[in-house]
Amino acid sequence: MAPGLPDKKKAEDEQSSKKNLIHLCNPHLEQMKEDVLYHFALGTGTQDFPTLFGEVKHGMGIPSIAIMLHELIKLLHHAKCSSVTVIRIGTSGGIGLDPGSVVITRQAVDATFKPQFEQLILGKNVIRSTDLDEQLANELMQCSNEIAQFNTVIGNTMCTLDFYEGQARLDGAICSYTEGEKLQYLKEAYDAGVRNIEMESSVFAAMCKLSGIKAAVVCVTLLNRLEGDQINTPHDVLVEYQQRPQKLVGHFIKKYLGKV
């Protein structure tokens, strides 16, 4: 994640900064005396942020990242950060790519390959767009070309609620479909432009878009799901794969700061 840098020339930049401030789509927050970011163990009345940050741990999947984003977005807002870019990096299962390939997400799609995220609010389904920043994706692709160390593609990313049945794996405790049906589904995903599958991108894209945050998703693929479900690659190779999104985004941050 790369929050925007504090502006050096505060006075002259204040005007342009203001319009780039994090926008909280919630009118209730302004009326609260103190705002407690429960899962970050932070309150706006609390001073000792660094000590408290030591306790933070988060999990996997849409609920975990949604909780983190609600509180991160409020944190950025309370801190008056502006022009913020947030990049999710992580691992994923690939479709039709050599393991170790990196996917920069064009669109985060659901299990029916639609670029949307369904959010249940007061018991009703609300559909949100999962559009990501096209220019940012292209800039990240350019960074990968510059470091030229691994294969990188721009493609759609399917976001699921479940690692096993939700991703058509055959190796869960419960499985009601055949290998043929699994492969047909994954090929349909490929034909819809899906190049990898993970469990956070759709709510990440939707919440960043609503809050006016420029966002990208960069995930390495640990296996080619057309060839299997389990990860048998040696540990040291997986560790190197997992560093690839960090290398790519690290290069992007250094370039943005004028260090390369």
Add this chain to the structure above:
Amino acid sequence: MAPGLPDKKKAEDEQSSKKNLIHLCNPHLEQMKEDVLYHFALGTGTQDFPTLFGEVKHGMGIPSIAIMLHELIKLLHHAKCSSVTVIRIGTSGGIGLDPGSVVITRQAVDATFKPQFEQLILGKNVIRSTDLDEQLANELMQCSNEIAQFNTVIGNTMCTLDFYEGQARLDGAICSYTEGEKLQYLKEAYDAGVRNIEMESSVFAAMCKLSGIKAAVVCVTLLNRLEGDQINTPHDVLVEYQQRPQKLVGHFIKKYLGKV
């Protein structure tokens, strides 16, 4: 969680044990040479389970607990455990209860108060029952009466995908409803028998039911959501609250083992 004890008198109990073995609803597993429980970092070909277990961490919400359960159920199956009871303990938001009350779940319901869990498989919605074991819930209620240290009720538990908008909170980074609409929704939930809200019970109930595991959910309520969204209770009081489900289930396990 309380896995069933290994039978002492193996020979005579073998017959009755077999029919209580964990049932894996997946015909593909039998054909695999080795089964890797990826998120537990375990393989059936691996010997040194205790050392490897040290690395396990899990997150929050349906995807995290689903991953854990797929791999736990397979683990119990590979270990030939029988007559297994699994009890989820945790924290929740209460509806119409004093904070610190414990809820033993009658039914895990979704955001529309239906006792079901929707699982997306190959892009299609599959509806699964979230019935829990009624006798086990009553036995746990009896345990709470015996220790008589805190208020305990049997009630429905609403399971959501999101902590903020999904639970009608007013303090998320995004909120599109009024306080009146929030309270109306929570009161509708109360009228439908819902006494607390958390983020894991529905998939937990559904997967245990499918796999033939006796299951219960015991969660303490940290606040009364009809009175607010943020948790302002002192840390030491919260710590004591969080120990209540452990105390209750601890008493149940000791009673089951004949130690009380």
